[in-house]
Amino acid sequence: MNSPAPNDREKVVSKLPGWLRKNLKVRAAQHGIEIQAAVEQGIRDWCNLASTTATIDTSGADSFSTFLPPGQWEDFRQTTTDRRVSLIQGLAQSVQLWIDANPAPDVARPEVTRRIVVCNQKGGVGKTAITAGLGEALAEDSNSLHPVRVAKALTKALRASEPQTADAAQDDDLLDIENLPGPGQRVLLVDFDPQCHLTNQLGATPLPMNGDSLTNHMAGDPKGDLRELIVSVDEDTFAGRLHLLPACHDAFLLDVRLSAVRAREAALERALAPLEGDYDVIIVDCPPSLGLSMDAAAYYGRRRDDERPGQSGALIVVQAEDSSADAYDLLTTQIDDLRGDLQVDIDYLGIVVNLYDSRRGYIATSSLQGWVDIKDPRVVGLIGDLKEQKEAVRVKQPLLSYAPKSQQAIGMRALAREVL
Incomplete structure (x- = not known):
């Protein structure tokens, strides 16, 4: 400094x-x-x-x-x-x-466990990558310094009306980087997608079909303690602060099983509530669906009576292209309907524009401008389409362990500080 x-x-x-x-x-x-x-x-x-x-x-x-x-x-x-x-x-x-x-200050812990629902019914926008990267950034060591993009990058991205090389974009971003302590949060990542992408990307094993699972707990048929299914992610890097609740392929049947459950919107909350005391933040990686499981996830992220606005809610992941806008409209309509039907407050934590590359020209830059123009919810993250995330997935390692100084890792830390 x-x-x-x-x-x-x-x-x-x-x-x-x-x-x-x-x-x-x-x-x-x-x-x-x-x-x-x-x-x-x-x-x-x-x-x-x-x-x-x-x-x-x-x-x-x-x-x-x-x-x-x-x-x-x-x-x-x-x-x-x-x-x-x-x-x-x-x-x-x-x-x-x-x-x-001047001893190290205590890590700031929320009075109520924060619940972040990462969602978009369109597949392929990178919800899983954002879930993992956000959780990793929130769990980084508070007694170490990590490169963070602290200035707003959106204005610069929008100024770049002409395509630029990847190297030029990275050099420009370097001007906004500062080394800051990690948040040191205790984070639980919940793989709520039957495709098990989050589980596989972080090197864990999907839960067996004949065993216990989050689906069983939501359907009122638990076979044990949900805590026994949780695994720690990269102890060397995150020192026990980052955990994962793996998915099971039985979640493909979740909507069918929820149809027979009373107060099914609260099924995810009933399952995860016993775990909340162990964590500062719980992040749910939602499936690309608008079914009953999405209702349960959105309800879980609702604002509770003793919670300030913006602490929990929906984080929407999109891409800078037209089909994401259609999916966004469908998702927000579902959330707004749930708000009205159940008389609850579900806050939008923001929009993350993922896999962005201005070299794709007018489609990318004009779409990004369209997301920025929404204002409410506002864009809180801009993550580039670079190779490190794909490499981390291939080797089944957390991005912030595999490439902690990459531009994507730096962007994930910026997103974490916007969401905090």
Whole structure:
């Protein structure tokens, strides 16, 4: 989070061990302050101590530069001389003093488990990729920095009326990237699609037809505890914060089985409610359908009495082409009918334009403009059609593990921060 020196600061150069420099960058980002401000405060506090603090291991220290108020570095040099420690040791102690005085903030947890329903009755728009990428981005480590596209990319995309090369588009996006701590959320991904795409893409195994499943729990015929079916996704990367409830092909029969269930709109909520206390966010990857299962998913995402607007609801995935607009109209009509019939509030969390490529010309750019013009719900994500997502699917790994610095991963993190 370094920035150019203002007129009232001067550049100073010393050394710090790499591990300490990394800890400083992370902690400063967690508190949303500039590194130079953190170092300035640390040096001031260290100089005001009655004596030096514990010795820091500075082996392997390499160049470190920052900007300090005029005169502070000279006063610091004099203090290190008086205390008979090296400049490098004094700076290391100062930085560690600031880190110790500013512990990592607690991860912000919602009072009510958020429920995000990723939907569109049109197949092939990439709902599964968005479900997985959003969940991965929300679950990333809050004590590590990850590249995020923090500025709005939509304006730039719309300005690009002429097709551009993929390299040029990526170079343009790099101007908007900042390294930020992950949200650190506890996330459950629910594969609600009988095709089991989410389950397969994340390297899990679909549940057997003769065993227990989410379908059985929704139909009122459970064969055990739903928790026993949940699997952890990539423990090395997400450290137990990201889980998956795999799908079973028996979900092809869900609409038929739901037709015999009382209050069938609440069937998904009855099944998942016992799990909610374990998670901050539950994301449901819906099937390309407008049947009873979609009613149950939309109802699950409704706003509850103790919940603020925009915390839970429907996230609609589309592409920048005409058939997505037709499917969007059908989906929103179904949700609006459900709102009226059951007298519930179902919020739209936004539109994600997926698999976008301005090189496809007028169809893509004009369609994107059409989505942006809707305003309510607004476009909250723009994800490019690049190779890394397809590669991650092929090797059955999470995108943010396989290609954490790719433009698609950076876009998923931007989407996560829009939805948070």
